[in-house]
Amino acid sequence: MAPHRKPRPPRTRAGIRTPALATAALTSVALLSQSANAAPSTDDKPSLEEVEKKVDALYRGAETATENYNSAREKATQQKKEVDTLLDDVAQRTEKLNEAREQLGSFAAAQYRTGAASPDAASLLLADNPQDYFDQNQLMDRLTDRQKGAVDDYITQQAEATEQRQKATESLEQLTESQNTLKSNKAKVQAKLAEARELLSRLTAEEKARLAAIEQREQEEADRKAEELARQQAAAQASQQTQEAQQETSTATTTETNTSTSPSTTTTVEDSTYASKAAKALTFARAQIGKPYVWGATGPGSYDCSGLTQAAWKAAGVDLPRTTYDQVTAGTTVSLAGARPGDLIFFYDNIGHVGLYIGNGMMIHAPKPGAYVREESVFYDGESSIHSVVRPA
Numbered sequence: 595m596a597p598h599r600k601p602r603p604p605r606t607r608a609g610i611r612t613p614a615l616a617t618a619a620l621t622s623v624a625l626l627s628q629s630a631n632a633a634p635s636t637d638d639k640p641s642l643e644e645v646e647k648k649v650d651a652l653y654r655g656a657e658t659a660t661e662n663y664n665s666a667r668e669k670a671t672q673q674k675k676e677v678d679t680l681l682d683d684v685a686q687r688t689e690k691l692n693e694a695r696e697q698l699g700s701f702a703a704a705q706y707r708t709g710a711a712s713p714d715a716a717s718l719l720l721a722d723n724p725q726d727y728f729d730q731n732q733l734m735d736r737l738t739d740r741q742k743g744a745v746d747d748y749i750t751q752q753a754e755a756t757e758q759r760q761k762a763t764e765s766l767e768q769l770t771e772s773q774n775t776l777k778s779n780k781a782k783v784q785a786k787l788a789e790a791r792e793l794l795s796r797l798t799a800e801e802k803a804r805l806a807a808i809e810q811r812e813q814e815e816a817d818r819k820a821e822e823l824a825r826q827q828a829a830a831q832a833s834q835q836t837q838e839a840q841q842e843t844s845t846a847t848t849t850e851t852n853t854s855t856s857p858s859t860t861t862t863v864e865d866s867t868y869a870s871k872a873a874k875a876l877t878f879a880r881a882q883i884g885k886p887y888v889w890g891a892t893g894p895g896s897y898d899c900s901g902l903t904q905a906a907w908k909a910a911g912v913d914l915p916r917t918t919y920d921q922v923t924a925g926t927t928v929s930l931a932g933a934r935p936g937d938l939i940f941f942y943d944n945i946g947h948v949g950l951y952i953g954n955g956m957m958i959h960a961p962k963p964g965a966y967v968r969e970e971s972v973f974y975d976g977e978s979s980i981h982s983v984v985r986p987a
Contacts, residue, residue, distance in 0.1 A: 642797075642804070645794075645797065646805070649790045652786045652787070652790040653786070653787075653962050654942070654946060655782075656783050656786040657889075657898075657946045659779050659786065661900065661946060663780055663782075664890060665917045665920075666779055667776055667890070668916045669772050677769050680765055684758045687751060687758055688755055690751045690755075691752055783889055787963055813971070813974070815973075816971035816973040816974050819973040820955025820956055820972060820973060822955070823930070823931070823973075824954035826931055827933070827954075868985070868987055869935075869936075872937075873936075874910035876906070876935055876936060876950065876958070879902065879906040882905075882967045883967050883969065884967060884968075885960075885967045886966050886967075887960040887961060887962055887967070888963075889963060892904065892916075893905045899918065899949065899961075901916075902960045903921060903948050906950055907986055907987070910936075912986055912987045918940060918946060918948045919945055921986070922938075922940050922981075922984055923984075925986035927982055927984055927985075928983050928984070928985050932983075933951050933983045934951070934953070934985070935952050936951065936986075937950075938951070939957055939959075939980065941975065941980060941981055942981055945981055945982075949970075949972065951983070955971055957969070958970075
């Protein structure tokens with residue numbers, strides 16, 4: 595996609611990239627309506643505020659469509675595997691059915707040659723449904739044990755093959771439906787991104803510069819909120835450590851401490867295990883900084899938001915689901931104040947975006963089309979955009 599071939603924007607500090615001017619229209623520009631420099635519209639061209647809102651909605655919609663696309667693709671992939679398995683099974687059962695039919699035919703031919711059976715018996719052996727023929731003519735008592743076994747085997751193979759063919763037909767229909775959904779979601783993503791690019795291309799250099807300046811101010815505000823969150827978390831952690839120290843001192847005076855493991859000891863072990871896994875996930879995520887956001891991508895050269903978090907935790911030995919809709923339920927929900935490095939931060943009411951918390955109010959995420967994996971404040975799109983925090987392991 596064209597946006598992913600744009601030059602990477604310059605660094606403003608370690609691990610953080612300033613978005614390209616072409617994506618600056620994603621920021622809030624309500625202040626522009628109060629600016630003395632904002633010239634009134636003299637034609638049908640939309641105002642900067644209208645462009646910002648429209649582009650923001652388009653990118654949000656594209657990201658939501660991307661998660662729907664990921665879900666449909668995952669479902670279609672699984673259904674394709676099931677269909678392939680069913681078709682293989684049908685082929686094997688059909689082969690067995692043909693073998694059983696050939697055996698029945700050989701019995702019938704032998705009886706004709708020897709004259710050991712009546713024409714009715716031969717018809718039984720060659721019938722499409724020997725059991726029905728038997729029910730009508732009651733000829734089973736004329737067959738040998740070996741012949742009876744052949745009839746029973748044929749009936750069993752025929753029933754199982756028919757059942758598997760029906761399952762395969764139904765699965766193929768479901769697969770076709772999922773593939774159509776996949777195409778539809780892909781078209782939605784492409785259409786929204788194309789419209790956003792078109793709107794952005796109409797902005798003048800002066801308009802892009804003004805929007806970039808506002809985005810810079812908003813980024814500074816987001817960083818300020820991140821620093822405040824970091825102070826709150828540090829204070830809460832210090833308080834918790836003090837309480838744990840007091841508890842250990844208190845329990846050390848009791849005989850129970852000598853015969854059982856205290857809850858605080860168990861918690862410490864669990865915390866240590868999580869911290870070890872989270873460190874691996876974060877090491878992986880940091881190594882991806884600078885790689886482009888590409889919708890539907892899971893690495894190694896590019897990622898979308900949930901593709902990045904899935905890959906990061908996989909590096910730590912934890913398998914997360916593919917989409918944000920499923921990842922949000924793949925762990926324990928915690929408060930933002932209680933967020934720890936490695937936790938997943940979800941955004942928006944539709945859970946359309948996710949990032950990996952690294953501490954100090956910051957996260958690593960794949961932001962949006964046209965941007966790169968980067969470190970950024972969890973308040974990058976306002977405090978109200980945060981949906982929830984989940985600890986995945």
